[in-house]
Amino acid sequence: xxxxxxxxxxxxxxxxxxxxxxxxxxxxxxxxxxxxxxxxxxxxxxxxxxxxxxxxxxxxxxxxxxxxxxxxxxxxxxxxxxxxxxxxxxxxxxxxxxxxxxxxxxxxxxxxxxxxxxxxxxxxxxxxxxxxxxxxxxxxxxxxxxxxxxxxxxxxxxxxxxxxxxxxxxxxxxxxxxxxxxxxxxxxx
Amino acid sequence: xxxxxxxxxxxxxxxxxxxxxxxxxxxxxxxxxxxxxxxxxxxxxxxxxxxxxxxxxxxxxxxxxxxxxxxxxxxxxxxxxxxxxxxxxxxxxxxxxxxxxxxxxxxxxxxxxxxxxxxxxxxxxxxxxxxxxxxxxxxxxxxxxxxxxxxxxxxxxxxxxxxxxxxxxxxxxxxxxxxxxxxxxxxxxxxxxxxxxxxxxxxxxxxxxxxxxxxxxxxxxxxxxxxxxxxxxxxxxxxxxxxxxxxxxxxxxxxxxxxxxxxxxxxxxxxxxxxxxxxxxxxxxxxxxxxxxxxxx
Numbered sequence: 001x002x003x004x005x006x007x008x009x010x011x012x013x014x015x016x017x018x019x020x021x022x023x024x025x026x027x028x029x030x031x032x033x034x035x036x037x038x039x040x041x042x043x044x045x046x047x048x049x050x051x052x053x054x055x056x057x058x059x060x061x062x063x064x065x066x067x068x069x070x071x072x073x074x075x076x077x078x079x080x081x082x083x084x085x086x087x088x089x090x091x092x093x094x095x096x097x098x099x100x101x102x103x104x105x106x107x108x109x110x111x112x113x114x115x116x117x118x119x120x121x122x123x124x125x126x127x128x129x130x131x132x133x134x135x136x137x138x139x140x141x142x143x144x145x146x147x148x149x150x151x152x153x154x155x156x157x158x159x160x161x162x163x164x165x166x167x168x169x170x171x172x173x174x175x176x177x178x179x180x181x182x183x184x185x186x187x188x189x
Numbered sequence: 190x191x192x193x194x195x196x197x198x199x200x201x202x203x204x205x206x207x208x209x210x211x212x213x214x215x216x217x218x219x220x221x222x223x224x225x226x227x228x229x230x231x232x233x234x235x236x237x238x239x240x241x242x243x244x245x246x247x248x249x250x251x252x253x254x255x256x257x258x259x260x261x262x263x264x265x266x267x268x269x270x271x272x273x274x275x276x277x278x279x280x281x282x283x284x285x286x287x288x289x290x291x292x293x294x295x296x297x298x299x300x301x302x303x304x305x306x307x308x309x310x311x312x313x314x315x316x317x318x319x320x321x322x323x324x325x326x327x328x329x330x331x332x333x334x335x336x337x338x339x340x341x342x343x344x345x346x347x348x349x350x351x352x353x354x355x356x357x358x359x360x361x362x363x364x365x366x367x368x369x370x371x372x373x374x375x376x377x378x379x380x381x382x383x384x385x386x387x388x389x390x391x392x393x394x395x396x397x398x399x400x401x402x403x404x405x406x407x408x409x410x411x412x413x414x415x416x417x418x419x420x421x422x423x424x425x426x427x428x429x430x431x432x433x434x435x436x437x438x439x440x441x442x443x444x445x446x447x448x449x450x451x452x453x454x455x456x457x458x459x460x461x462x463x464x465x466x467x468x469x470x471x472x473x474x475x476x477x478x479x480x481x482x483x484x485x486x
Contacts, residue, residue: 028251030485031345031477039358039403039458043466090462092363151463
């Protein structure tokens, strides 16, 4: 009997709560307005160099009258190259890569022409890739390398230098530039 | 001789006084009950009460709603002749002018009857405070009156011209950072605002996205990446931002707003790292509702 009364009491309380407690009703009086929203996300490209490439392309112990001398990071014939470039993970378009040099390698008044300075590129690397057989001479205008790479892919590079016979001793320097442009666009000198 | 004449004159005045007194007494005997009746029988109108259609006493109504005005009217002799009503809108226009109220036949006590009048608020009726006057006449043309008010809640919201033109985020970098809407004007006074018109009630204001994503072709950015900050007092808007959802209930941007309040807004968008380049589009919706009520999606 007491149990029944308790149950009845709980049910009555629940019903009373629903009926008595204030409920937030849906508004009848409303006023509406709308507008558009638009977000333009810009093309964003951030190029990065491998750690070895950041320290420079170095040819050690060169002898005059030699050709196809490997840059120190090439690891040609022994492993993958230490030279590569890529774009950051927040780069939001596929890219084409470009490369150029600012001029001949110079040491004081002595120079080594850019026609003696080569590069080869590939999206993969091993002991033979990028390959010497695919080498191209540097120019002072950008040359396009691999195209349509996304932000997970690397552009691997190797460099070779011919040292003409009779080249004066010295430390020869120039600057090599890399550029990533939105896929399909021209390199911008 | 002179003394005798004075006595006679005095006697005449005395007789005339008695005659006048008798007439006054006769007149009083005739009119006193009527004066008493006049005083006692004056009708009395209790303060009218406004009800909704289900006869719940209500003070705030909406357009389209029926207002039921009820007045308890008493008269000692129970000879109420007629009960009339005036209903005047906030612009002082008489919407109901001296109309007869209906005798419901319901008693409100001894010699007391409930009178009723129904008025449906039209879609063009103004919001604000309305006035109700009720008069009662008895058969002696004694009158009494009483009044009350009710409110009609009308809300409208008006977007600033820049806000109407759209909330635009230009030149956003996909670097996992916030991009701020051009109309924010940086830390300066925002060009985005909403003016509240709330007559007869206060308003709550809400915002939501019209879809779950800003989209461009196959790419998308969640609408919740748009965040809004708001203020009714600071046109430069504090930098506390809340995400926008797809339901108004997720986007309260002002509550209990009085008529004439301006709500200042700023927007920002979180652009995920590596988000594809392009122009992403969606819509924003705003809703003003009567204070305390849920918005309607």
